[in-house]
Amino acid sequence: MKRFLLLIREDLRRVENLTEAQLHEEIAIMTRWVEEMTKTGNFVQGDPLENGMRMATSSKILSDGPFIEAKEAVTGFTIVKAANIDQAAELAMGCPLVQNGQIKIEVRPILDFA
Amino acid sequence: MTSTTAINTIYKKNFSKMVIALAKYTGLRDLATAEDIVQEAFAEAARKWDIQRPDNPEAWLYRVCRNIALNKLRDTKKFEPETSIDEGSFTYQVNTKTEDDQLLMLLACTHPNFSPKNQVVFALRYVAGFRIEQIANILGSPGDTITKTLFRMRETIVKENINFETEVANASQAQKEVLLKIVYLMFSEGAKTSGGRSILNLELCEDALGLGLAMAESPGLTSPQAHALIALMLFNLSRFEARFDEHGDLVELENQDRSKWNKDMIRVAVHHITRAGDGVSSYHLEAAIAWLHVSAPTFAATDWNKIVIVYHKLITINDSPFARMNQAIALFYSGNVIGALHQLKKLGESAFMQQHYLFHMALGKVDSANSKKHFAKAFELSPHEVEKRYIRRTYLE
Numbered sequence: 001m002k003r004f005l006l007l008i009r010e011d012l013r014r015v016e017n018l019t020e021a022q023l024h025e026e027i028a029i030m031t032r033w034v035e036e037m038t039k040t041g042n043f044v045q046g047d048p049l050e051n052g053m054r055m056a057t058s059s060k061i062l063s064d065g066p067f068i069e070a071k072e073a074v075t076g077f078t079i080v081k082a083a084n085i086d087q088a089a090e091l092a093m094g095c096p097l098v099q100n101g102q103i104k105i106e107v108r109p110i111l112d113f114a
Numbered sequence: 115m116t117s118t119t120a121i122n123t124i125y126k127k128n129f130s131k132m133v134i135a136l137a138k139y140t141g142l143r144d145l146a147t148a149e150d151i152v153q154e155a156f157a158e159a160a161r162k163w164d165i166q167r168p169d170n171p172e173a174w175l176y177r178v179c180r181n182i183a184l185n186k187l188r189d190t191k192k193f194e195p196e197t198s199i200d201e202g203s204f205t206y207q208v209n210t211k212t213e214d215d216q217l218l219m220l221l222a223c224t225h226p227n228f229s230p231k232n233q234v235v236f237a238l239r240y241v242a243g244f245r246i247e248q249i250a251n252i253l254g255s256p257g258d259t260i261t262k263t264l265f266r267m268r269e270t271i272v273k274e275n276i277n278f279e280t281e282v283a284n285a286s287q288a289q290k291e292v293l294l295k296i297v298y299l300m301f302s303e304g305a306k307t308s309g310g311r312s313i314l315n316l317e318l319c320e321d322a323l324g325l326g327l328a329m330a331e332s333p334g335l336t337s338p339q340a341h342a343l344i345a346l347m348l349f350n351l352s353r354f355e356a357r358f359d360e361h362g363d364l365v366e367l368e369n370q371d372r373s374k375w376n377k378d379m380i381r382v383a384v385h386h387i388t389r390a391g392d393g394v395s396s397y398h399l400e401a402a403i404a405w406l407h408v409s410a411p412t413f414a415a416t417d418w419n420k421i422v423i424v425y426h427k428l429i430t431i432n433d434s435p436f437a438r439m440n441q442a443i444a445l446f447y448s449g450n451v452i453g454a455l456h457q458l459k460k461l462g463e464s465a466f467m468q469q470h471y472l473f474h475m476a477l478g479k480v481d482s483a484n485s486k487k488h489f490a491k492a493f494e495l496s497p498h499e500v501e502k503r504y505i506r507r508t509y510l511e
Contacts, residue, residue, distance in 0.1 A: 027469055028469070028495075028497060030469075031466060031469040031470055031495075032254075032497070034466045035466075035470065036231055038434055038435060038436060038466075039299070039302065039434075039436070040229070040230035040231060040295075040299060041230070041295075041432065041434070042229070042230065043466075045464070046466070047464065047465045047466075048465055082229075083226035083227075084226050084227065086226070086227040086270075087226055087227055087228065087229050090227070090228060090229035090231075090232055090266075091229045091231075093229075093266070094229060094231050094232075096255075096259070099259060099262070
Protein backbone atom coordinates (compact mmCIF):
# COMPACT_ATOMS: atom_id res chain seq x y z
CA MET A 1 0.00 0.00 0.00
CA LYS A 2 1.23 3.46 -0.91
CA ARG A 3 0.42 6.72 0.84
CA PHE A 4 -1.39 9.58 -0.87
CA LEU A 5 -2.06 13.15 0.15
CA LEU A 6 -5.59 14.33 -0.56
CA LEU A 7 -5.78 18.11 -0.70
CA ILE A 8 -9.29 19.40 -0.25
CA ARG A 9 -9.85 22.48 -2.35
CA GLU A 10 -12.88 24.68 -2.30
CA ASP A 11 -14.26 28.09 -3.11
CA LEU A 12 -13.56 30.28 -0.08
CA ARG A 13 -16.49 32.58 -0.82
CA ARG A 14 -18.81 29.62 -0.76
CA VAL A 15 -17.42 28.56 2.63
CA GLU A 16 -17.88 32.09 4.01
CA ASN A 17 -21.51 32.14 2.98
CA LEU A 18 -22.45 28.84 4.60
CA THR A 19 -25.05 29.10 7.35
CA GLU A 20 -24.32 27.48 10.70
CA ALA A 21 -26.69 24.63 9.83
CA GLN A 22 -25.08 24.05 6.43
CA LEU A 23 -21.64 24.03 8.02
CA HIS A 24 -22.74 21.37 10.52
CA GLU A 25 -24.25 19.34 7.70
CA GLU A 26 -21.00 19.47 5.73
CA ILE A 27 -18.92 18.51 8.78
CA ALA A 28 -21.23 15.53 9.32
CA ILE A 29 -20.78 14.50 5.68
CA MET A 30 -16.98 14.74 5.92
CA THR A 31 -17.03 12.78 9.19
CA ARG A 32 -18.98 9.97 7.54
CA TRP A 33 -16.56 9.92 4.62
CA VAL A 34 -13.57 9.62 6.97
CA GLU A 35 -15.44 6.97 8.97
CA GLU A 36 -15.90 4.89 5.82
CA MET A 37 -12.22 5.18 4.94
CA THR A 38 -11.32 4.25 8.51
CA LYS A 39 -13.46 1.12 8.39
CA THR A 40 -11.95 0.07 5.07
CA GLY A 41 -8.47 0.61 6.50
CA ASN A 42 -7.49 3.41 4.10
CA PHE A 43 -7.51 6.45 6.38
CA VAL A 44 -4.19 7.40 7.97
CA GLN A 45 -4.79 10.92 9.22
CA GLY A 46 -6.22 14.27 8.27
CA ASP A 47 -7.78 17.44 9.55
CA PRO A 48 -9.60 20.49 8.32
CA LEU A 49 -7.66 23.76 8.14
CA GLU A 50 -8.55 27.08 9.69
CA ASN A 51 -8.50 30.35 7.81
CA GLY A 52 -5.27 32.30 7.90
CA MET A 53 -2.11 32.06 5.89
CA ARG A 54 1.42 33.34 5.76
CA MET A 55 3.87 32.85 2.95
CA ALA A 56 7.53 32.62 3.89
CA THR A 57 9.71 33.94 1.06
CA SER A 58 13.41 34.71 0.79
CA SER A 59 13.00 38.39 1.69
CA LYS A 60 10.05 38.45 4.05
CA ILE A 61 6.92 36.79 5.36
CA LEU A 62 3.94 37.78 3.23
CA SER A 63 0.51 38.13 4.78
CA ASP A 64 -1.26 39.49 1.74
CA GLY A 65 -0.92 39.22 -1.99
CA PRO A 66 -2.52 37.34 -4.84
CA PHE A 67 -2.55 33.99 -3.04
CA ILE A 68 -4.66 35.45 -0.25
CA GLU A 69 -7.12 36.81 -2.81
CA ALA A 70 -7.35 33.43 -4.50
CA LYS A 71 -10.89 32.24 -4.96
CA GLU A 72 -10.02 28.63 -4.30
CA ALA A 73 -7.83 27.35 -1.50
CA VAL A 74 -6.85 24.23 0.38
CA THR A 75 -9.26 23.88 3.31
CA GLY A 76 -8.22 20.49 4.58
CA PHE A 77 -5.99 17.50 4.03
CA THR A 78 -6.14 13.76 4.38
CA ILE A 79 -3.47 11.08 4.09
CA VAL A 80 -4.72 7.72 2.87
CA LYS A 81 -3.22 4.34 2.11
CA ALA A 82 -4.20 2.94 -1.27
CA ALA A 83 -3.06 0.33 -3.76
CA ASN A 84 -2.46 2.91 -6.51
CA ILE A 85 -3.36 6.47 -7.50
CA ASP A 86 -6.59 5.37 -9.20
CA GLN A 87 -7.77 3.71 -6.01
CA ALA A 88 -6.80 6.83 -4.04
CA ALA A 89 -8.82 8.90 -6.52
CA GLU A 90 -11.79 6.56 -6.04
CA LEU A 91 -11.52 7.15 -2.29
CA ALA A 92 -11.69 10.88 -2.99
CA MET A 93 -14.67 10.34 -5.30
CA GLY A 94 -16.39 8.61 -2.40
CA CYS A 95 -16.79 11.99 -0.71
CA PRO A 96 -20.37 13.23 -1.25
CA LEU A 97 -19.16 16.86 -1.32
CA VAL A 98 -16.99 15.97 -4.31
CA GLN A 99 -19.92 14.25 -5.97
CA ASN A 100 -22.21 17.25 -5.59
CA GLY A 101 -19.51 19.65 -6.77
CA GLN A 102 -18.99 21.58 -3.50
CA ILE A 103 -15.32 20.64 -3.19
CA LYS A 104 -12.54 19.23 -5.32
CA ILE A 105 -9.84 16.88 -4.08
CA GLU A 106 -6.33 16.87 -5.47
CA VAL A 107 -4.73 13.45 -5.12
CA ARG A 108 -0.93 13.33 -4.89
CA PRO A 109 1.31 10.30 -4.31
CA ILE A 110 3.66 10.73 -1.36
CA LEU A 111 7.24 9.92 -2.34
CA ASP A 112 8.32 6.80 -0.53
CA PHE A 113 12.06 6.19 -0.21
CA ALA A 114 11.66 2.76 1.32
CA MET B 115 -47.72 -14.89 -2.50
CA THR B 116 -48.50 -12.03 -4.90
CA SER B 117 -46.55 -12.02 -8.14
CA THR B 118 -44.60 -8.96 -6.98
CA THR B 119 -43.28 -10.74 -3.88
CA ALA B 120 -42.63 -13.85 -5.93
CA ILE B 121 -40.67 -11.80 -8.44
CA ASN B 122 -38.71 -10.02 -5.70
CA THR B 123 -37.68 -13.31 -4.10
CA ILE B 124 -36.66 -14.80 -7.42
CA TYR B 125 -34.87 -11.57 -8.35
CA LYS B 126 -32.72 -11.59 -5.21
CA LYS B 127 -31.86 -15.25 -5.74
CA ASN B 128 -31.23 -15.20 -9.47
CA PHE B 129 -30.35 -11.70 -10.68
CA SER B 130 -26.61 -12.08 -10.16
CA LYS B 131 -26.51 -15.70 -11.32
CA MET B 132 -28.22 -14.72 -14.57
CA VAL B 133 -26.08 -11.63 -15.12
CA ILE B 134 -22.90 -13.62 -14.47
CA ALA B 135 -24.03 -16.45 -16.76
CA LEU B 136 -24.66 -13.94 -19.57
CA ALA B 137 -21.52 -11.91 -18.87
CA LYS B 138 -19.49 -15.08 -19.22
CA TYR B 139 -20.66 -15.18 -22.83
CA THR B 140 -20.23 -11.51 -23.58
CA GLY B 141 -17.12 -10.87 -21.52
CA LEU B 142 -17.23 -8.66 -18.45
CA ARG B 143 -16.82 -5.56 -20.60
CA ASP B 144 -20.45 -6.02 -21.69
CA LEU B 145 -21.71 -6.27 -18.15
CA ALA B 146 -24.13 -3.42 -18.82
CA THR B 147 -25.70 -5.37 -21.69
CA ALA B 148 -25.98 -8.50 -19.58
CA GLU B 149 -27.63 -6.49 -16.83
CA ASP B 150 -30.06 -4.85 -19.28
CA ILE B 151 -31.08 -8.25 -20.64
CA VAL B 152 -31.81 -9.64 -17.18
CA GLN B 153 -33.70 -6.49 -16.20
CA GLU B 154 -35.76 -6.79 -19.36
CA ALA B 155 -36.59 -10.41 -18.55
CA PHE B 156 -37.77 -9.39 -15.06
CA ALA B 157 -39.80 -6.54 -16.54
CA GLU B 158 -41.50 -9.05 -18.81
CA ALA B 159 -42.16 -11.30 -15.84
CA ALA B 160 -43.80 -8.39 -14.04
CA ARG B 161 -46.06 -7.80 -17.04
CA LYS B 162 -47.01 -11.43 -17.66
CA TRP B 163 -47.05 -13.20 -14.32
CA ASP B 164 -50.10 -11.36 -13.07
CA ILE B 165 -52.07 -13.04 -15.83
CA GLN B 166 -50.41 -16.39 -15.75
CA ARG B 167 -47.58 -17.56 -13.52
CA PRO B 168 -45.34 -20.18 -15.20
CA ASP B 169 -44.95 -23.55 -13.49
CA ASN B 170 -41.21 -23.12 -13.24
CA PRO B 171 -40.59 -19.37 -12.93
CA GLU B 172 -36.81 -19.65 -12.89
CA ALA B 173 -36.67 -21.76 -16.05
CA TRP B 174 -39.08 -19.28 -17.66
CA LEU B 175 -36.78 -16.36 -16.79
CA TYR B 176 -33.69 -18.11 -18.10
CA ARG B 177 -35.51 -18.89 -21.37
CA VAL B 178 -36.66 -15.28 -21.75
CA CYS B 179 -33.14 -14.02 -21.01
CA ARG B 180 -31.71 -16.32 -23.60
CA ASN B 181 -34.22 -15.15 -26.22
CA ILE B 182 -33.60 -11.48 -25.50
CA ALA B 183 -29.87 -12.14 -25.68
CA LEU B 184 -30.19 -13.89 -29.02
CA ASN B 185 -32.27 -11.01 -30.40
CA LYS B 186 -29.70 -8.52 -29.22
CA LEU B 187 -27.05 -10.65 -30.85
CA ARG B 188 -28.84 -10.27 -34.16
CA ASP B 189 -29.69 -6.59 -33.65
CA THR B 190 -26.53 -5.06 -32.31
CA LYS B 191 -23.81 -7.62 -32.89
CA LYS B 192 -22.75 -6.80 -29.37
CA PHE B 193 -21.83 -10.38 -28.81
CA GLU B 194 -18.86 -11.92 -30.54
CA PRO B 195 -20.09 -13.19 -33.92
CA GLU B 196 -18.94 -16.74 -33.22
CA THR B 197 -20.72 -16.82 -29.90
CA SER B 198 -23.98 -18.62 -29.73
CA ILE B 199 -25.74 -19.13 -26.50
CA ASP B 200 -25.96 -22.82 -26.10
CA GLU B 201 -29.21 -23.83 -24.54
CA GLY B 202 -27.68 -26.64 -22.52
CA SER B 203 -25.45 -24.44 -20.43
CA PHE B 204 -27.77 -21.47 -20.16
CA THR B 205 -30.79 -22.99 -18.52
CA TYR B 206 -31.89 -22.95 -14.97
CA GLN B 207 -30.66 -25.95 -13.08
CA VAL B 208 -31.99 -26.33 -9.61
CA ASN B 209 -28.99 -27.91 -7.98
CA THR B 210 -26.17 -26.18 -9.79
CA LYS B 211 -23.43 -24.95 -7.52
CA THR B 212 -23.20 -21.30 -8.48
CA GLU B 213 -21.00 -20.12 -5.62
CA ASP B 214 -17.95 -20.54 -7.83
CA ASP B 215 -19.47 -18.17 -10.37
CA GLN B 216 -20.18 -15.67 -7.63
CA LEU B 217 -16.61 -15.96 -6.38
CA LEU B 218 -15.37 -15.41 -9.94
CA MET B 219 -17.43 -12.23 -10.13
CA LEU B 220 -16.12 -11.12 -6.75
CA LEU B 221 -12.61 -11.89 -7.92
CA ALA B 222 -13.06 -9.63 -10.95
CA CYS B 223 -13.78 -6.67 -8.69
CA THR B 224 -10.62 -7.13 -6.61
CA HIS B 225 -8.84 -5.00 -9.24
CA PRO B 226 -6.69 -2.41 -7.40
CA ASN B 227 -8.29 0.54 -9.23
CA PHE B 228 -11.49 -0.01 -7.26
CA SER B 229 -11.77 1.33 -3.73
CA PRO B 230 -13.00 -1.04 -1.00
CA LYS B 231 -16.28 0.92 -0.86
CA ASN B 232 -16.75 0.47 -4.63
CA GLN B 233 -16.04 -3.23 -4.27
CA VAL B 234 -18.77 -3.53 -1.68
CA VAL B 235 -21.25 -1.66 -3.90
CA PHE B 236 -20.31 -3.94 -6.81
CA ALA B 237 -20.65 -7.08 -4.68
CA LEU B 238 -24.03 -5.99 -3.32
CA ARG B 239 -25.30 -5.48 -6.85
CA TYR B 240 -23.68 -8.19 -8.96
CA VAL B 241 -22.95 -10.91 -6.42
CA ALA B 242 -25.67 -10.54 -3.78
CA GLY B 243 -28.29 -9.26 -6.25
CA PHE B 244 -29.65 -6.32 -4.26
CA ARG B 245 -31.54 -3.65 -6.20
CA ILE B 246 -30.08 -0.15 -6.43
CA GLU B 247 -32.58 1.32 -3.96
CA GLN B 248 -31.85 -1.50 -1.49
CA ILE B 249 -28.12 -0.83 -1.74
CA ALA B 250 -28.77 2.88 -1.19
CA ASN B 251 -30.79 1.96 1.86
CA ILE B 252 -28.14 -0.40 3.28
CA LEU B 253 -25.23 2.00 2.71
CA GLY B 254 -27.15 5.17 3.55
CA SER B 255 -26.16 6.80 0.25
CA PRO B 256 -28.43 8.30 -2.41
CA GLY B 257 -29.42 5.83 -5.16
CA ASP B 258 -27.94 8.21 -7.69
CA THR B 259 -24.50 7.83 -6.07
CA ILE B 260 -24.76 4.03 -6.27
CA THR B 261 -25.76 4.21 -9.94
CA LYS B 262 -22.84 6.53 -10.73
CA THR B 263 -20.37 4.36 -8.81
CA LEU B 264 -21.45 1.24 -10.73
CA PHE B 265 -21.31 3.17 -14.00
CA ARG B 266 -17.73 4.32 -13.28
CA MET B 267 -16.75 0.79 -12.34
CA ARG B 268 -18.13 -0.63 -15.58
CA GLU B 269 -16.13 2.03 -17.45
CA THR B 270 -12.99 0.94 -15.59
CA ILE B 271 -13.72 -2.69 -16.47
CA VAL B 272 -13.67 -1.71 -20.15
CA LYS B 273 -10.67 0.61 -19.85
CA GLU B 274 -8.57 -1.81 -17.82
CA ASN B 275 -9.76 -4.83 -19.78
CA ILE B 276 -10.91 -6.65 -16.65
CA ASN B 277 -12.44 -10.06 -17.26
CA PHE B 278 -13.32 -13.26 -15.44
CA GLU B 279 -10.54 -15.61 -14.42
CA THR B 280 -11.07 -19.08 -15.84
CA GLU B 281 -11.12 -20.52 -12.34
CA VAL B 282 -11.02 -19.19 -8.80
CA ALA B 283 -7.82 -21.12 -8.10
CA ASN B 284 -6.00 -18.54 -10.26
CA ALA B 285 -6.48 -15.94 -7.54
CA SER B 286 -3.23 -14.43 -6.25
CA GLN B 287 -2.49 -14.09 -2.54
CA ALA B 288 -3.23 -10.36 -2.76
CA GLN B 289 -6.58 -11.05 -4.45
CA LYS B 290 -7.51 -13.57 -1.77
CA GLU B 291 -6.89 -10.93 0.86
CA VAL B 292 -9.06 -8.43 -0.98
CA LEU B 293 -11.80 -11.09 -1.32
CA LEU B 294 -11.80 -11.64 2.43
CA LYS B 295 -11.91 -7.92 3.02
CA ILE B 296 -14.90 -7.44 0.69
CA VAL B 297 -16.78 -10.20 2.51
CA TYR B 298 -15.80 -8.67 5.87
CA LEU B 299 -16.98 -5.21 4.79
CA MET B 300 -20.24 -6.60 3.39
CA PHE B 301 -20.88 -8.32 6.69
CA SER B 302 -20.06 -5.16 8.67
CA GLU B 303 -22.58 -3.18 6.64
CA GLY B 304 -25.19 -5.81 7.39
CA ALA B 305 -24.30 -6.05 11.07
CA LYS B 306 -24.54 -2.35 11.87
CA THR B 307 -27.48 -1.42 14.04
CA SER B 308 -27.79 2.23 13.02
CA GLY B 309 -30.69 1.58 10.64
CA GLY B 310 -32.67 -0.36 13.23
CA ARG B 311 -33.85 -3.94 12.85
CA SER B 312 -33.97 -4.61 9.15
CA ILE B 313 -34.55 -7.69 7.08
CA LEU B 314 -32.19 -6.32 4.40
CA ASN B 315 -29.34 -6.27 6.91
CA LEU B 316 -29.92 -9.86 7.93
CA GLU B 317 -30.05 -10.96 4.29
CA LEU B 318 -26.77 -9.16 3.67
CA CYS B 319 -25.07 -10.84 6.64
CA GLU B 320 -26.26 -14.23 5.43
CA ASP B 321 -24.97 -13.49 1.92
CA ALA B 322 -21.58 -12.50 3.33
CA LEU B 323 -21.48 -15.64 5.48
CA GLY B 324 -22.38 -17.73 2.40
CA LEU B 325 -19.52 -16.18 0.43
CA GLY B 326 -17.13 -16.75 3.32
CA LEU B 327 -18.16 -20.42 3.55
CA ALA B 328 -17.83 -20.80 -0.23
CA MET B 329 -14.30 -19.37 0.00
CA ALA B 330 -13.36 -21.67 2.84
CA GLU B 331 -14.67 -24.70 0.93
CA SER B 332 -12.93 -23.77 -2.31
CA PRO B 333 -9.54 -25.53 -2.47
CA GLY B 334 -8.07 -22.58 -4.38
CA LEU B 335 -9.30 -19.93 -1.97
CA THR B 336 -9.41 -21.47 1.45
CA SER B 337 -7.11 -20.14 4.16
CA PRO B 338 -6.92 -19.95 7.96
CA GLN B 339 -8.11 -16.34 7.64
CA ALA B 340 -11.26 -17.47 5.81
CA HIS B 341 -12.15 -19.73 8.76
CA ALA B 342 -11.37 -16.95 11.23
CA LEU B 343 -13.64 -14.60 9.28
CA ILE B 344 -16.46 -17.17 9.28
CA ALA B 345 -16.09 -17.57 13.05
CA LEU B 346 -16.17 -13.79 13.47
CA MET B 347 -19.34 -13.53 11.38
CA LEU B 348 -21.06 -16.38 13.24
CA PHE B 349 -20.22 -14.95 16.68
CA ASN B 350 -21.79 -11.68 15.62
CA LEU B 351 -24.79 -13.34 14.01
CA SER B 352 -25.39 -15.35 17.20
CA ARG B 353 -26.19 -12.08 19.00
CA PHE B 354 -28.20 -10.61 16.13
CA GLU B 355 -31.69 -10.98 17.61
CA ALA B 356 -30.68 -9.91 21.12
CA ARG B 357 -29.54 -6.49 19.90
CA PHE B 358 -33.08 -5.10 19.77
CA ASP B 359 -35.96 -5.32 22.20
CA GLU B 360 -39.59 -6.01 21.30
CA HIS B 361 -40.13 -2.33 20.40
CA GLY B 362 -37.20 -2.34 17.98
CA ASP B 363 -35.10 -0.28 20.40
CA LEU B 364 -31.37 -0.95 20.73
CA VAL B 365 -30.09 -3.11 23.56
CA GLU B 366 -26.39 -2.69 24.35
CA LEU B 367 -24.20 -5.76 24.97
CA GLU B 368 -24.30 -5.07 28.71
CA ASN B 369 -28.07 -5.50 28.89
CA GLN B 370 -28.62 -8.18 26.28
CA ASP B 371 -30.46 -11.33 27.27
CA ARG B 372 -27.63 -13.83 26.87
CA SER B 373 -30.06 -16.75 26.73
CA LYS B 374 -31.21 -15.37 23.37
CA TRP B 375 -27.79 -15.80 21.83
CA ASN B 376 -27.80 -18.58 19.26
CA LYS B 377 -25.83 -21.46 20.84
CA ASP B 378 -25.71 -23.49 17.61
CA MET B 379 -24.04 -20.64 15.75
CA ILE B 380 -21.54 -20.21 18.58
CA ARG B 381 -20.73 -23.93 18.43
CA VAL B 382 -20.14 -23.81 14.66
CA ALA B 383 -18.07 -20.63 15.10
CA VAL B 384 -15.83 -22.36 17.63
CA HIS B 385 -15.34 -25.20 15.14
CA HIS B 386 -14.12 -22.66 12.55
CA ILE B 387 -11.87 -20.96 15.11
CA THR B 388 -10.21 -24.34 15.62
CA ARG B 389 -9.74 -24.75 11.88
CA ALA B 390 -8.31 -21.22 11.68
CA GLY B 391 -5.40 -22.22 13.91
CA ASP B 392 -3.46 -19.57 15.78
CA GLY B 393 -2.73 -17.16 12.96
CA VAL B 394 -2.51 -13.49 13.75
CA SER B 395 -4.65 -11.89 11.04
CA SER B 396 -7.07 -9.16 12.11
CA TYR B 397 -9.87 -11.71 11.50
CA HIS B 398 -8.31 -14.07 14.04
CA LEU B 399 -8.02 -11.26 16.57
CA GLU B 400 -11.51 -9.86 16.00
CA ALA B 401 -12.91 -13.39 16.24
CA ALA B 402 -11.00 -13.86 19.51
CA ILE B 403 -12.54 -10.66 20.92
CA ALA B 404 -16.02 -11.76 19.82
CA TRP B 405 -15.43 -15.18 21.41
CA LEU B 406 -14.35 -13.59 24.71
CA HIS B 407 -17.67 -11.72 24.70
CA VAL B 408 -19.95 -14.62 23.80
CA SER B 409 -18.25 -17.06 26.16
CA ALA B 410 -18.68 -14.82 29.21
CA PRO B 411 -21.63 -15.95 31.37
CA THR B 412 -22.40 -12.33 32.31
CA PHE B 413 -21.21 -8.90 31.23
CA ALA B 414 -19.41 -8.44 34.56
CA ALA B 415 -17.67 -11.80 34.22
CA THR B 416 -16.16 -10.85 30.84
CA ASP B 417 -12.38 -11.28 30.74
CA TRP B 418 -11.67 -7.60 30.06
CA ASN B 419 -7.94 -7.93 30.70
CA LYS B 420 -7.65 -10.47 27.92
CA ILE B 421 -9.76 -8.31 25.62
CA VAL B 422 -7.41 -5.38 26.25
CA ILE B 423 -4.46 -7.57 25.26
CA VAL B 424 -6.12 -8.80 22.06
CA TYR B 425 -6.98 -5.19 21.11
CA HIS B 426 -3.35 -4.34 21.65
CA LYS B 427 -2.34 -7.00 19.09
CA LEU B 428 -5.07 -5.81 16.72
CA ILE B 429 -3.84 -2.21 16.95
CA THR B 430 -0.29 -3.40 16.26
CA ILE B 431 -1.21 -5.07 12.99
CA ASN B 432 -4.21 -2.97 11.95
CA ASP B 433 -4.36 0.36 13.72
CA SER B 434 -7.61 2.29 13.69
CA PRO B 435 -9.14 4.93 15.95
CA PHE B 436 -12.14 2.64 16.52
CA ALA B 437 -9.92 -0.24 17.70
CA ARG B 438 -8.21 2.20 20.09
CA MET B 439 -11.56 3.50 21.26
CA ASN B 440 -12.86 -0.01 21.92
CA GLN B 441 -9.66 -0.86 23.72
CA ALA B 442 -10.17 2.19 25.93
CA ILE B 443 -13.65 0.93 26.81
CA ALA B 444 -12.23 -2.53 27.63
CA LEU B 445 -9.56 -0.83 29.77
CA PHE B 446 -12.31 1.01 31.62
CA TYR B 447 -14.25 -2.18 32.38
CA SER B 448 -11.04 -3.93 33.42
CA GLY B 449 -10.74 -1.28 36.14
CA ASN B 450 -8.09 0.91 34.54
CA VAL B 451 -10.07 4.15 34.40
CA ILE B 452 -7.05 6.44 34.16
CA GLY B 453 -5.57 4.44 31.29
CA ALA B 454 -8.93 4.50 29.48
CA LEU B 455 -9.31 8.26 29.91
CA HIS B 456 -5.77 8.89 28.76
CA GLN B 457 -6.29 6.83 25.61
CA LEU B 458 -9.55 8.61 24.77
CA LYS B 459 -7.96 12.00 25.36
CA LYS B 460 -5.27 11.20 22.83
CA LEU B 461 -7.87 10.03 20.32
CA GLY B 462 -9.74 13.28 20.86
CA GLU B 463 -6.89 15.21 19.28
CA SER B 464 -8.26 14.32 15.87
CA ALA B 465 -11.05 16.44 14.42
CA PHE B 466 -12.62 13.26 13.08
CA MET B 467 -13.06 11.64 16.50
CA GLN B 468 -14.30 14.92 17.99
CA GLN B 469 -17.06 14.89 15.39
CA HIS B 470 -17.93 11.21 15.86
CA TYR B 471 -20.78 10.37 18.21
CA LEU B 472 -19.24 7.03 19.25
CA PHE B 473 -16.21 8.84 20.65
CA HIS B 474 -18.49 10.91 22.89
CA MET B 475 -20.44 7.78 23.86
CA ALA B 476 -17.15 6.23 24.99
CA LEU B 477 -16.23 9.38 26.90
CA GLY B 478 -19.67 9.38 28.52
CA LYS B 479 -18.97 5.93 29.97
CA VAL B 480 -15.36 6.50 30.96
CA ASP B 481 -15.41 10.13 32.13
CA SER B 482 -18.22 9.64 34.62
CA ALA B 483 -17.83 13.08 36.21
CA ASN B 484 -18.92 14.71 32.92
CA SER B 485 -20.97 11.91 31.44
CA LYS B 486 -24.16 13.91 30.88
CA LYS B 487 -22.26 16.47 28.80
CA HIS B 488 -20.63 13.74 26.68
CA PHE B 489 -23.88 11.89 26.08
CA ALA B 490 -25.57 15.15 25.09
CA LYS B 491 -22.80 15.71 22.53
CA ALA B 492 -23.17 12.13 21.26
CA PHE B 493 -26.91 12.73 20.89
CA GLU B 494 -26.28 15.91 18.92
CA LEU B 495 -23.76 14.27 16.58
CA SER B 496 -25.42 10.91 15.94
CA PRO B 497 -26.93 10.85 12.46
CA HIS B 498 -29.09 7.81 13.22
CA GLU B 499 -32.63 8.00 14.62
CA VAL B 500 -32.44 4.61 16.37
CA GLU B 501 -29.26 5.60 18.17
CA LYS B 502 -30.49 9.08 19.06
CA ARG B 503 -33.58 7.50 20.61
CA TYR B 504 -31.39 5.04 22.52
CA ILE B 505 -29.04 7.75 23.84
CA ARG B 506 -31.91 9.99 24.94
CA ARG B 507 -33.84 7.22 26.65
CA THR B 508 -30.85 5.62 28.36
CA TYR B 509 -28.63 8.54 29.32
CA LEU B 510 -30.44 11.83 29.03
CA GLU B 511 -33.85 11.28 30.59
